[in-house]
Amino acid sequence: MMFWYDHDVSGWGWFAMSAGMILFWALIITVAVLLFRTLNRPQEHTHVPATPPAEDILRERLARGEIDEDDYQRRLNALRAGSVTKH
Known part of the structure; x- marks a missing residue:
């Protein structure tokens, strides 16, 4: 019965959760963009070296x-x- 009170999220808690969510989605979008660019890059290793x-x-x-x-x-x-x- 000791922890019934003071479990609500304060102003800093909301800020931390919001910043964490923004960073999480920024990371997901960055990974998706980098993966997309990597998969759509022309394959350079398939070219025959020029004589x-x-x-x-x-x-x-x-x-x-x-x-x-x-x-x-x-x-x-x-x-x-x-x-x-x-x-």
């Missing part, structure tokens, strides 16, 4: 000394003409 252009590869091979300037010019002309022949 460098053939002229860049040819330039790199010349810089490394794998081919000489004559071979570079011949292959570059063949690439630009569109008539690459396989060896």
Whole structure:
């Protein structure tokens, strides 16, 4: 019989409950928005990595000394003409 009185919520209690409810719904909405954005983002990992252009590869091979300037010019002309022949 000791606790029959003083169980009503005071002004600060109402404030705490209201703030708690606002924070709860803000958290729920934030999680929902982040989940929605994550699920609707285009999948970047499905893209095939871009290969460098053939002229860049040819330039790199010349810089490394794998081919000489004559071979570079011949292959570059063949690439630009569109008539690459396989060896």
